[in-house]
Amino acid sequence: MIEIRFHGRGGQGGVVASELLAQAAFLDGKIPQSFPFFGVERRGAPVTAYSRIDDRPIALRTSITAPHVVVVLDPGLLATERVTDGLKPGGLLLVNTTHAPETLAAPGGVRRAAVDATHIALAHGLGTAMLPIVNTAVLGALARATEVVSLEALSRAVEQFVPARPEENRLAARDGYLGVRTVDGTAGPSVPLPTSPRVAGPSLPEGPMASLSSERIHTAAWRTFTPVIHLDRCTKCNFCWKFCPDDAIEFDAVGFPKLRLEYCKGCGICAAECPPKTIEMVAEV
Amino acid sequence: MTMKVLSGNYAQSYAAQLARVQVISAYPITPQTSIVEKIADFVASGDLNAQYVKVESEHSALQVCISAAALGARTYTATSSQGLLLMHELLHWASGVRAPIVMGVVNRAVAPPWNIGADHADTMSQRDTGWIQFYAESNQEVLDTVLEAFRLAEHPDIRLPVMVTEDAFYLSHTVEPVDVPEATLVDRFLPPREPHAILVPGEATRLGSFTGPDHYVDFRKQLADAIERVPKLLGKIEEEYRALTGRSHGGALPTYRVDGADAVLVTMGTATTTARGVVDEMRAAGHKVGLAKLRLFRPFPDDEIRRLATQVGRIGVVDRSYTFGRMGPAATEVSAALYSGGARPPLSSFLAGIGGRDITPHEVRRMYETLLEGRTPTTHWEDLEEEVTVHG
The missing domain is CATH 3.40.50.970 (Thiamin diphosphate (ThDP)-binding fold, Pyr/PP domains)
Structure with a gap:
């Protein structure tokens, strides 16, 4: 049995990627099992999805804590999520990145693979610059780097099950397959599965409502694009403040909007709603 | 098909x-x-x-x-x-x-x-x-x-x-x-559906009349x-x-390798799949363990539970929720069924998988070991003993 864990953000297609992989593996004659876990159902929030592929029925219904393969759809997650937790020695880390695989940090003995899925997706018109849909390009790369699934089965699965633009997605999978680069792991100790230190029950507050505030939860790590407000054209209409779902806009002393960047998830709603279009969304990387 | x-x-x-x-x-x-x-x-x-x-x-x-x-x-x-x-x-x-x-x-x-x-x-x-x-x-x-x-x-x-x-x-x-x-x-x-209308358009009928x-x-x-x-x-x-x-899911309480078992877990839903894998593995290592899946919860399969009790040494019931002030809800039901039955093997209530926790093979194995060691029947909060990494 091969176990694969996907790390992405809500809206990038990580969940669909794990489902498509299951469809493709099934077409290859294997028995698949794929599923996501998510907490906050918001565009941009970190999402994890899992796939198991085996030749016989899978007698396990748990999340995957010791994967053979980790797939990262958004390079920004490398800085905020512990994506390589539990990754097996001899396993593979596959990242959507413009950087070379040699630059990827991974536990010792883990092969590293890089594919520029963002540019492949955009070249085929999949998603937008703010939210490219990279899943099919990444799956193409996965097919090449691991051989868990054939490119042929993957292409057929894309044609049958991708609801929009199947041809562009099939080409993106092919380009991902052709464009991935893999290097061997560095020498070094493999890292055992770490676990979060458990907060002992008695030290938690009595009841979950005590002394918690979203003020203390900085969600800026979700952001891939940052709003930049051009104040010269701002009319102080307050629309950005009204529409911001995260209360990430406040006002300066003279009434101009000011960003609370630690809470801004880069959703772009302010830019879309701003009547004189003074807000520009600028890519972070 | x-x-x-x-x-x-x-x-x-x-x-x-x-x-x-x-x-x-x-x-x-x-x-x-x-x-x-x-x-x-x-x-x-x-x-x-x-x-x-x-x-x-x-x-x-x-x-x-x-x-x-x-x-x-x-x-x-x-x-x-x-x-x-x-x-x-x-x-x-x-x-x-x-x-x-x-x-x-x-x-x-x-x-x-x-x-x-x-x-x-x-x-x-x-x-x-x-x-x-x-x-x-x-x-x-x-x-x-x-x-x-x-x-x-x-x-x-x-x-x-x-x-x-x-x-x-x-x-x-x-x-x-x-x-x-x-x-x-x-x-x-x-x-x-065979026509069986309580209400008929055009006729004066009503649902839920007052009844003394x-x-x-x-x-x-x-x-x-x-x-x-x-x-x-x-x-x-x-x-x-x-x-x-060509398919059947085995009625109200399908069982797996329970014949002459020293310890049997009663599971519900997806915990069953993982537990079945553990049963095979522990049987291969010589432990006499088995599994019963509580598929029908209402009405409760009293007869099937009583029959199971005559075949096995100890029963553990795995619940994915808790009846506050009592024990796992399926455990209370199994317990009630056994009181009027002929055989009353020791019964333990295991709480696992609460709030989306994985019920892991490791946890299931520990539950079987608890039963096999014959530890005092009680309520075990399995999740509290596990450390977890939560992604997403």
């Missing part, structure tokens, strides 16, 4: 489509929403000829089904967690007016704190509403059980609503191969008798389903 790679939620949707339901009410809630979304696709594409009613709450969703069922329609809806709790009043109404509704329920934790993971607290707290309750282990079982549920619900000897539940994410969002039977085959198994102490008890007793008839009928319905599809 066609093998499709489907989620548990889509297995519910395909079953509703194959059952040719006539009225669907829909109100979204995670992790149920994709069930009613897929049914909306079927209605929009013409693959299902049904009235699709969008409502403003779960309370109304169930009322729509009750009214449509009273007019003689085959009805389906789906919900989860807080949505099911909001339906509570109408759950009693549905069984009380003997509405043969089938409802998919995705088992999800109850707030607070907010949590969308698998947990049985939502349906366990509805166990006394007069609904028949099934818990499914796989997406295949979800699809097959929904079809069987319509047969049960609409049977003239039963006429009661049925919940077919599935664990959040572990089934609802898990895709795996499912054999979807041909429509013609399902039509033979499940013909259109003289007759109220009679209606309660009718309901009590009807639900008691389920186990026997389930066997016949499953036999018919097997004749058509």
